[in-house]
Amino acid sequence: xxxxxxxxxxxxxxxxxxxxxxxxxxxxxxxxxxxxxxxxxxxxxxxxxxxxxxxxxxxxxxxxxxxxxxxxxxxxxxxxxxxxxxxxxxxxxxxxxxxxxxxxxxxxxxxxxxxxxxxxxxxxxxxxxxxxxxxxxxxxxxxxxxxxxxxxxxxxxxxxxxxxxxxxxxxxxxxxxxxxxxxxxxxxxxxxxxxxxxxxxxxxxxxxxxxxx
Amino acid sequence: xxxxxxxxxxxxxxxxxxxxxxxxxxxxxxxxxxxxxxxxxxxxxxxxxxxxxxxxxxxxxxxxxxxxxxxxxxxxxxxxxxxxxxxxxxxxxxxxxxxxxxxxxxxxxxxxxxxxxxxxxxxxxxxxxxxxxxxxxxxxxxxxxxxxxxxxxxxxxxxxxxxxxxxxxxxxxxxxxxxxxxxxxxxxxxxxxxxxxxxxxxxxxxxxxxxxxxxxxxxxxxxxxxxxxxxxxxxxxxxxxxxxxxxxxxxxxxxxxxxxxxx
Numbered sequence: 001x002x003x004x005x006x007x008x009x010x011x012x013x014x015x016x017x018x019x020x021x022x023x024x025x026x027x028x029x030x031x032x033x034x035x036x037x038x039x040x041x042x043x044x045x046x047x048x049x050x051x052x053x054x055x056x057x058x059x060x061x062x063x064x065x066x067x068x069x070x071x072x073x074x075x076x077x078x079x080x081x082x083x084x085x086x087x088x089x090x091x092x093x094x095x096x097x098x099x100x101x102x103x104x105x106x107x108x109x110x111x112x113x114x115x116x117x118x119x120x121x122x123x124x125x126x127x128x129x130x131x132x133x134x135x136x137x138x139x140x141x142x143x144x145x146x147x148x149x150x151x152x153x154x155x156x157x158x159x160x161x162x163x164x165x166x167x168x169x170x171x172x173x174x175x176x177x178x179x180x181x182x183x184x185x186x187x188x189x190x191x192x193x194x195x196x197x198x199x200x201x202x203x204x205x206x207x208x209x210x211x212x213x
Numbered sequence: 214x215x216x217x218x219x220x221x222x223x224x225x226x227x228x229x230x231x232x233x234x235x236x237x238x239x240x241x242x243x244x245x246x247x248x249x250x251x252x253x254x255x256x257x258x259x260x261x262x263x264x265x266x267x268x269x270x271x272x273x274x275x276x277x278x279x280x281x282x283x284x285x286x287x288x289x290x291x292x293x294x295x296x297x298x299x300x301x302x303x304x305x306x307x308x309x310x311x312x313x314x315x316x317x318x319x320x321x322x323x324x325x326x327x328x329x330x331x332x333x334x335x336x337x338x339x340x341x342x343x344x345x346x347x348x349x350x351x352x353x354x355x356x357x358x359x360x361x362x363x364x365x366x367x368x369x370x371x372x373x374x375x376x377x378x379x380x381x382x383x384x385x386x387x388x389x390x391x392x393x394x395x396x397x398x399x400x401x402x403x404x405x406x407x408x409x410x411x412x413x414x415x416x417x418x419x420x421x422x423x424x425x426x427x428x429x430x431x432x433x434x435x436x437x438x439x440x441x442x443x444x445x446x447x448x449x450x451x452x453x454x455x456x457x458x459x460x461x462x463x464x465x466x467x468x469x470x471x472x473x474x475x476x
Binding site: 045046047048050147150151153154155157158159160161162163164 | 300
């Protein structure tokens with residue numbers, strides 16, 4: 001499979017150089033093209049990855065949301081010093097992960113975005129991830145500018161508010177994005193039945209299997 | 214009644230003179246008014262919320278953004294044309310009262326406030342014009358002013374006019390600027406359309422970090438509402454309720470926006 005994938009883009013580029021840029025607009029081009037295409041050019045109307053905001057990961061790497069493209073993502077907004085809701089929310093995510101068949105687990109990402117732009121620096125987020133033994137390979141924590149956090153919350157339908165004691169009141173929403181960054185499922189509340197979310201992810205992971213290697 | 218008005222204006226006059234002085238020495242950008250800073254006291258708060266929010270001085274558009282102004286924005290930013298807009302950012306009602314992508318038509322007067330616009334577009338318009346959307350605290354602070362004083366709560370005439378608007382059903386939208394200016398020289402904060410604010414999604418939280426305990430249970434009707442700071446401020450109740458019901462892609466017939474700017 002790998003060899004085929006590598007050859008087709010080569011052929012497209014070498015035999016039809018003039019069309020290389022617009023390869024994906026053509027209907028009979030193999031699905032491989034999406035991968036060769038720079039992020040942002042083939043996004044659907046409902047893809048969250050259309051937003052241009054830049055984020056810093058817990059590994060101190062600058063990314064755009066579109067960099068998450070290619071595999072399904074489970075997204076929550078949280079803050080690290082949260083005593084009550086967020087630990088449960090993170091626990092819900094690990095429940096979802098362990099409910100998936102082992103061979104599927106590595107094929108999705110968990111992305112946690114902090115409300116607390118002041119205190120949750122990439123270092124704080126990295127520590128949070130380490131303490132909870134969440135592998136960096138598929139767990140990403142994001143820190144962003146206030147305005148971008150507000151916008152992402154708006155996109156996810158998450159409401160939040162900073163309180164006088166530095167805590168945040170916020171809605172608890174687990175969002176499942178497909179490989180293209182479209183919202184396909186949301187689970188609202190804490191400690192909910194995760195079955196529907198797991199089924200939704202399995203469907204996605206089976207469908208997107210081919211693009212993962 | 215007359216006596217009360219007299220008393221009010223005798224208090225308001227020195228403030229106005231002082232306020233007028235402040236305006237004269239400021240260089241507000243064209244079409245904007247300087248809003249002196251102050252303290253915004255949220256109408257609703259839980260025990261955990263800030264009791265007061267300091268509002269720094271800022272500039273606010275004197276008028277809401279009009280159809281004509283929004284048309285210029287759409288011309289310059291084709292991705293915001295009705296037929297080109299991404300569904301993620303605007304629901305199906307986006308600019309539905311316009312005749313076409315670049316045509317206002319008979320249902321959208323050029324000088325009426327633009328409506329059927331989502332938060333994303335309002336934000337983008339503000340950025341395009343070198344401004345930003347006001348925060349809830351800023352908007353409420355500016356809108357709390359009466360006709361003659363920064364604190365409309367003491368302005369009986371203003372409060373009566375407010376209630377009259379909130380009580381009357383929506384009609385055909387009037388043009389901007391028809392309403393009386395408030396103390397800051399700003400038109401139409403009340404009486405014309407609702408307006409997007411930058412942090413509309415902080416208005417109220419449900420299913421939150423603390424499972425709603427200690428939250429704004431008093432938002433809703435009934436005797437619970439007496440824990441609000443000012444029970445006579447029904448119009449603020451309505452704005453909070455309205456904001457909390459919004460989603461960022463919603464395009465609503467009576468929801469527009471205006472911009473703000475840092476000093």
